[in-house]
Amino acid sequence: MGVLNREEDLKTYGYNDDGIVTDSSEDQLKTEESIRRAFFPYTQESPMPLPIARLELRKLRHVKYVLGVIDKAGTHLTALDASKPWLCYWILHALDLLGYRIPERIAVRVISTLQHIQSPTGGFGGGPGQQAHVATTYAAVNALAIIGTKEAYDVINRETLKDFLMSVKQKDGSFTMMVGGEVDVRGSYCALSAATITNIVTPELTANAAEFIARCQTYEGGIGGFPGVEAHAGYTFCGLAALELLGRTDILDLDTFTKWSASRQMSMEGGFQGRTNKLVDGCYAFWTGGIFPILGKMLETAGQDQEVLDFVYDRDGLQEYLLAACQSKTGGLRDKPSKSVDHYHTCYCLSGLSLSQHQMSFRHELKDIAPGGLSALLWTENYDKRKVVGSPSNVLEITHPVLNIRVDKVRKAFLHYYGKAAEDVIEEVDIEIIRC
Ligand SMILES: CC(C)=CCC/C(C)=C/CC/C(C)=C/COP(=O)(O)OP(=O)(O)O
Numbered sequence: 001m002g003v004l005n006r007e008e009d010l011k012t013y014g015y016n017d018d019g020i021v022t023d024s025s026e027d028q029l030k031t032e033e034s035i036r037r038a039f040f041p042y043t044q045e046s047p048m049p050l051p052i053a054r055l056e057l058r059k060l061r062h063v064k065y066v067l068g069v070i071d072k073a074g075t076h077l078t079a080l081d082a083s084k085p086w087l088c089y090w091i092l093h094a095l096d097l098l099g100y101r102i103p104e105r106i107a108v109r110v111i112s113t114l115q116h117i118q119s120p121t122g123g124f125g126g127g128p129g130q131q132a133h134v135a136t137t138y139a140a141v142n143a144l145a146i147i148g149t150k151e152a153y154d155v156i157n158r159e160t161l162k163d164f165l166m167s168v169k170q171k172d173g174s175f176t177m178m179v180g181g182e183v184d185v186r187g188s189y190c191a192l193s194a195a196t197i198t199n200i201v202t203p204e205l206t207a208n209a210a211e212f213i214a215r216c217q218t219y220e221g222g223i224g225g226f227p228g229v230e231a232h233a234g235y236t237f238c239g240l241a242a243l244e245l246l247g248r249t250d251i252l253d254l255d256t257f258t259k260w261s262a263s264r265q266m267s268m269e270g271g272f273q274g275r276t277n278k279l280v281d282g283c284y285a286f287w288t289g290g291i292f293p294i295l296g297k298m299l300e301t302a303g304q305d306q307e308v309l310d311f312v313y314d315r316d317g318l319q320e321y322l323l324a325a326c327q328s329k330t331g332g333l334r335d336k337p338s339k340s341v342d343h344y345h346t347c348y349c350l351s352g353l354s355l356s357q358h359q360m361s362f363r364h365e366l367k368d369i370a371p372g373g374l375s376a377l378l379w380t381e382n383y384d385k386r387k388v389v390g391s392p393s394n395v396l397e398i399t400h401p402v403l404n405i406r407v408d409k410v411r412k413a414f415l416h417y418y419g420k421a422a423e424d425v426i427e428e429v430d431i432e433i434i435r436c
């Protein structure tokens, strides 16, 4: 417990008659203070204020940090031994967003690692001999799609993957995370994302899936892990992205969903929190920030114009938070200034930064030529709405708002797994972009 001593804090935070704040309110005040310090060089109070244009994304340092992880992979990363596909995905996607060509030696190593951990009964576990899990399966499929070679695509046994996904599918439309494991909405997203990329979606796989996710929408408007639990951005992104892949976002209550999502941006920090009354965290730049392109599509379908998103989410504020408070001087990105960098936060801070720089729109007019999973190809950048805070060189490569791998890697994977049907859709999208 701490004692309040500032008039404005008293106005903002709950306190008891003795002026005592709770531990969590104190954490909030300390977080704000550390972020104020990170922004200080750019404020008028600073002796020599720097323009915001001087905010720089230290791309080379982040590349070095990410590559350094690979050489240390045998030593301090034992805690991630059950998450090898995640590590592969976080590393590859971060490099890809930074525009760094994936080195051949890394691609070879990832392919061999993932080959060894594919389960004989389908899907991927966390490491050799481990039981298949839908989250590590999602990460493995994304990692292989990022490498994007025939050799990488051919690692995936689509027949057994289909069997594995059906073995975790429940009658009520939910998915367990592994055979005999817990149900939660991450399972729905991971299963549908992997199935969409590899073109193995069937009516049995999708039956009741949207209805289950709708049951996870809470009274606040966001989505919880399963029916009856608190809404959280991690689960909200998963539930929403899964509904988008199912073509069923209409099943949500749009008003409360919009209100909950817009309320996750922190007014002082600029970054997002994951749930009500919690702290800002850089990774929510993606888990919360990733909601907005899909929400934009929902609002457009409901008759709003594209500009509506500008009132729902402050892209400058988010970018300033990521650039000023989440970058370590020595490379890598983090949750907040008081935390250390890690691969997960580096990947998701960059994913959120990419989405806030490039406003992605869905090409509604092409929906008829892209049945089923192929409509995931219809996202393109609305170039007029590109917004890069700080140095123009901060611009990142474009990530897909639903699958979170680069849009060009999505196209390439779809060409491989869907063949001619994907070719036709890509051609139409390209023609449409030229027309714009
Ligand atoms: C595809 C996939 C597997 C997605 C994962 C989604 C995700 C990030 C879920 C978050 C889970 C959760 C409840 C975190 C709360 O942690 P906390 O209490 O430490 O954090 P908080 O205070 O910010 O809520």
Ligand SMILES: [Zn+2]
Pocket: 281, 282, 283, 284, 335, 345
């Ligand atoms: Zn985080």
